[in-house]
Every structure is written in C-alpha cells, then in structure tokens.
Amino acid sequence: MLSLPSNLNLRFHDNTFLSSPILPQSNTSHSSLIYRHGWCRSNSENFVHYTIKCRLARVNESPSSSPDTLIKEPHKYFDQVIITVRAGDGGHGAVLNMPNPRAAKPQGKQDKEKMWKKSAYKRDFDGSLILPMGGHGGDVVIYADEGKDSLLEFHKKGRFNAKRGGNVDAMGLLTSQLRNGLASPTLRIPVPLGTVVKRKRGKLLADLARPGDEILVARGGQGGISLLEMPEHRRKKLMALTTNVMRDDSDKVLVLGQPGEEVSLELILRVVADVGLVGLPNAGKSTLLAAITLAKPDIADYPFTTLMPNLGRLDGDPSLGAGMYSSEATLADLPGLIEGAHLGKGLGRNFLRHLRRTRLLVHVVDAASENPVNDYRTVKEELRMYNPDYLERPYIVVLNKIDLPEARDRLPSLTEEIMRIGSDEVPSEPERGSDDDALQLLTTEGGHADVSSPGISSKDKKDKEIEDYPRPLAVVGVSVLKGIRINELLKEIRAGLRKVQRSQ
Numbered sequence: 101m102l103s104l105p106s107n108l109n110l111r112f113h114d115n116t117f118l119s120s121p122i123l124p125q126s127n128t129s130h131s132s133l134i135y136r137h138g139w140c141r142s143n144s145e146n147f148v149h150y151t152i153k154c155r156l157a158r159v160n161e162s163p164s165s166s167p168d169t170l171i172k173e174p175h176k177y178f179d180q181v182i183i184t185v186r187a188g189d190g191g192h193g194a195v196l197n198m199p200n201p202r203a204a205k206p207q208g209k210q211d212k213e214k215m216w217k218k219s220a221y222k223r224d225f226d227g228s229l230i231l232p233m234g235g236h237g238g239d240v241v242i243y244a245d246e247g248k249d250s251l252l253e254f255h256k257k258g259r260f261n262a263k264r265g266g267n268v269d270a271m272g273l274l275t276s277q278l279r280n281g282l283a284s285p286t287l288r289i290p291v292p293l294g295t296v297v298k299r300k301r302g303k304l305l306a307d308l309a310r311p312g313d314e315i316l317v318a319r320g321g322q323g324g325i326s327l328l329e330m331p332e333h334r335r336k337k338l339m340a341l342t343t344n345v346m347r348d349d350s351d352k353v354l355v356l357g358q359p360g361e362e363v364s365l366e367l368i369l370r371v372v373a374d375v376g377l378v379g380l381p382n383a384g385k386s387t388l389l390a391a392i393t394l395a396k397p398d399i400a401d402y403p404f405t406t407l408m409p410n411l412g413r414l415d416g417d418p419s420l421g422a423g424m425y426s427s428e429a430t431l432a433d434l435p436g437l438i439e440g441a442h443l444g445k446g447l448g449r450n451f452l453r454h455l456r457r458t459r460l461l462v463h464v465v466d467a468a469s470e471n472p473v474n475d476y477r478t479v480k481e482e483l484r485m486y487n488p489d490y491l492e493r494p495y496i497v498v499l500n501k502i503d504l505p506e507a508r509d510r511l512p513s514l515t516e517e518i519m520r521i522g523s524d525e526v527p528s529e530p531e532r533g534s535d536d537d538a539l540q541l542l543t544t545e546g547g548h549a550d551v552s553s554p555g556i557s558s559k560d561k562k563d564k565e566i567e568d569y570p571r572p573l574a575v576v577g578v579s580v581l582k583g584i585r586i587n588e589l590l591k592e593i594r595a596g597l598r599k600v601q602r603s604q
C-alpha cells in the first residue's frame with residue numbers, strides 16, 4: 101500500500117485515463133486507487149510530481165509486461181468479455197480423372213478380375229459414382245465448466261479458431277481407395293457456470309447455468325465435393341452414368357470447402373448463488389465467507405480486496421438430521437459497494453447484477469465504523485437505485501466486529517435503530533430472478549441495470565423510500581474474526597433460507 105498526500109489527482113502518462121482516487125467510504129479521508137501495471141504521474145496544485153507504479157493484487161501476470169499491455173481496470177471486466185470465434189473451413193474435394201482403361205489392359209483372367217474390382221467404385225442408388233468429399237470444418241461449442249470461475253482469461257485470448265477439415269487426398273486419379281477428407285474435431289471452449297452467451301450487441305443465445313450446458317456458436321464449413329474431369333468427347337457418355345462430371349471451369353468452386361462461420365460473442369458471467377453478502381468495503385464480508393464456508397477469499401485491511409465474487413458452500417444444519425439438509429446453499433461475497441456504485445463508481449455496478457439470482461441477502465456492516473447506520477443506508481440506497489427488487493428480497497443484517505469495544509458498546513442501540521428502518525409489509529411478488537426472467541432481462545440488459553418484476557414499474561419502486569421496504573429478518577451482532585456468535589448467525593441464515601424455500 102502506497103500513501104500519497106490527499107490532494108492529489110492521478111493521471112496516467114498516456115493521458116488516456118484520468119481518475120480521481122476512489123473513495124472507499126464517504127466518511128473517511130482515505131482514498132485508494134488500485135491499478136494494474138500503469139505508470140501514473142500525480143500532480144497537485146503545487147505541481148509536485150511523483151512517479152509511481154501501481155499494481156493490482158491477485159492478478160497473475162508475468163513480471164516483464166510493459167505499460168503497453170496495460171488492461172484498464174481488469175477487475176471491472178472479470179465478468180464480461182467480447183470474443184470472436186471462427187469455425188473451421190471445410191476441406192477441399194478433388195478434381196479426379198477416370199483411369200484410362202486402354203492404358204492398363206488386363207492380360208489374363210486374374211488381372212481382369214482385379215480391374216473389375218478396382219472399378220467397383222461406390223455408387224449411389226441411382227448408379228452415379230460416390231466421390232470423396234472434403235472433411236467438415238470444426239464447429240465451435242461453448243460449455244459450462246465447474247472448474248472455471250471467471251472470464252478474465254478471455255481478455256488475454258479473445259480469438260478462437262477451430263481447425264479446418266482435411267482435403268481429399270488424391271493424386272488426381274479416381275481409385276476405389278479414395279476416402280473423404282478428415283472431419284475436424286469440435287473446438288470446445290469452457291466458461292464458468294452462469295455464463296450467458298449473446299451475439300455481440302445482439303440476441304441472447306444461451307444461459308449456461310448448469311454443468312454440462314452447452315451451445316453451438318459457430319458451425320464448421322461443409323467439405324467440397326469431388327468432380328470427374330473428362331475430355332469433351334467422353335463427357336456426354338459419362339454424364340448418363342453419373343452427375344459428378346465437371347462441365348466447365350466454373351464447377352471448380354464446388355470442389356472448394358465452404359468457409360466456417362465467424363461470430364463475435366459477448367460473454368456475461370452471472371454468479372449463481374443463493375445468498376449474497378453485501379456491504380461497504382472492509383466490512384468483513386470475505387472474512388465472514390471464510391468463517392462459515394470452506395472458501396479461501398483474499399482478506400486484507402484495505403478496501404476492494406475482493407475483486408471478483410468469491411463463492412463458498414454453506415452446509416445444511418447437521419443438528420436437524422440428515423433429512424433436513426435443506427439449507428445447503430452457495431454464498432457469494434460480492435466486492436464492496438460504495439456510494440454511487442449504481443452509477444459505476446468503484447467496483448459496484450458490475451457486481452450488483454450478481455445479486456440477481458440470490459434468494460437471501462446478508463448485509464455486513466462494520467459496527468466499529470464512524471457511522472454504521474449510515475453505512476447500512478448507503479448500501480441499501482445503492483441497491484434501491486440499481487434495482488428496487490433487491491430491497492424486497494429477504495435479508496439479515498450482520499453487525500460485525502463486536503470484539504472491538506466501540507462496536508460492542510453500541511450494539512443494542514444499533515440493533516434497535518436498524519430494526520426500525522423498514523416496514524412490516526410483506527412483498528407480494530416472489531423476488532428471486534427466475535432463470536426465465538433472467539433470460540428476459542438479458543435480452544434487454546447489455547450490462548445495465550436489471551429490470552424489475554413485471555406489473556410494478558421500476559420507476560414506481562424507485563420512488564419508494566428505504567423505509568417502505570421490508571425490515572430485516574434478523575439483526576445479529578458478531579465478530580467473524582474472533583468467532584463470536586457465529587452459530588447464531590448461521591442459525592439465522594439457515595432459517596432465512598428455509599423461509600425463502602417455503603415461499604417458492
């Protein structure tokens with residue numbers, strides 16, 4: 101972590117990127133900028149110049165990369181990328197000659213038999229010769245792979261070409277041994293579960309939400325056919341026997357393999373999780389995820405340690421018996437929201453859409469911060485501005501860091517104050533974005549705010565105050581770091597999950 105005077109603006113020396121340092125919390129005086137690989141020059145009113153090299157944590161890269169290979173804010177695009185795929189061209193057929201019967205006159209009976217066998221070319225039902233074809237070009241398929249967790253690698257390699265089909269391997273003479281050119285294998289591209297595949301600026305192709313889901317995105321070219329070349333005087337006679345005779349030079353295009361399809365695609369990753377952890381940077385979301393699941397997220401005491409959602413699995417409640425493992429769920433730790441996240445500030449906007457498929461939210465609040473209730477309101481306000489439906493989703497509030505005296509002392513008053521924010525009204529619609537409505541959403545989305553549930557316009561919902569949305573299911577004071585009251589919290593999360601399961 102590098103400290104700089106607070107009145108600095110940071111400017112990249114190529115002038116392409118001008119940024120005010122990101123303010124992690126509205127009520128702190130600290131600013132931070134995380135950047136990969138940029139040489140930054142900072143200037144203040146007094147024209148004091150510093151040259152600093154900023155590096156982004158958690159991105160693996162070769163130490164030799166130069167500023168030219170700079171990827172601007174790659175963490176913002178871990179979940180969105182444009183790639184181009186090209187299926188393989190078809191292999192070529194061949195222009196073939198019939199063997200000259202006079203050149204190889206059979207000498208004896210055996211030779212005659214051999215000749216006959218040789219001329220036993222494959223024929224179609226109508227008697228025409230079946231001539232070999234060029235191999236089919238490789239198709240391109242995108243499939244959901246559980247082993248993948250981000251789309252970052254596609255920023256390094258954004259072009260994929262399948263192999264072309266094999267040509268008909270012939271020396272120009274028709275023989276009974278001639279075979280079709282080899283078909284090329286399908287190029288299979290793995291993407292994380294929950295990836296949505298769209299045509300670039302176009303229609304939705306697939307939502308690869310389950311392991312094994314796949315979509316054929318580009319079809320390989322057909323192989324070319326083969327044709328027989330005949331001297332003019334024999335052509336007429338042969339054409340009575342077969343249609344595969346080359347009439348003139350323009351027929352040669354039929355021999356060439358067809359080109360494979362090329363498409364530009366947009367891949368959008370939607371995290372598939374039952375529970376979404378939200379909160380300001382540094383609230384302790386990653387620590388909580390690590391405490392209650394086997395996930396190993398990066399944890400550090402500077403904001404935005406989490407650059408992409410970490411997923412963890414929460415087991416069912418063993419105390420309920422084997423048959424009651426109903427609360428088994430996936431948790432996603434979403435990178436810290438900041439004020440203005442819905443407008444794209446900080447890391448927020450791209451991550452907000454990952455809440456779409458969650459059923460239960462867990463607000464993590466740093467109870468030792470200057471104004472925890474304000475922090476809580478900031479996060480709620482960001483959710484409301486991005487998609488008011490998120491505020492109708494059942495949620496639990498975690499007042500974290502109660503091991504610290506300043507948090508412990510005000511826990512009762514904070515709990516009471518937070519419980520007071522909201523109404524008792526139960527929302528009328530089931531809020532969790534179903535897969536269908538996720539699809540509907542994606543056709544209109546293009547990386548922008550989610551569309552709300554039908555019936556009530558999102559404008560109407562945005563006019564509602566935070567107080568008009570439901571209260572939390574529970575407010576629990578914990579210290580995830582010291583393991584204080586974690587069991588109570590788990591109980592509440594499981595109860596919340598059971599509740600949403602029942603209401604589905």
Ligand SMILES: Nc1nc2c(ncn2[C@@H]2O[C@H](COP(=O)(O)OP(=O)(O)OP(=O)(O)O)[C@@H](O)[C@H]2O)c(=O)[nH]1
Pocket residue numbers: 379380381382383384385386387388398399400401402403404405406407434435436437500501502503504578579580581582
């Ligand atoms: N004292 C105390 N510190 C905690 C507790 N929980 C988390 N922390 C510390 O708070 C800091 C931030 O924790 P993280 O889990 O990285 O916070 P985060 O909300 O995931 O942060 P972002 O990745 O920026 O969104 C770390 O230094 C943690 O050790 C707690 O219960 N008590």
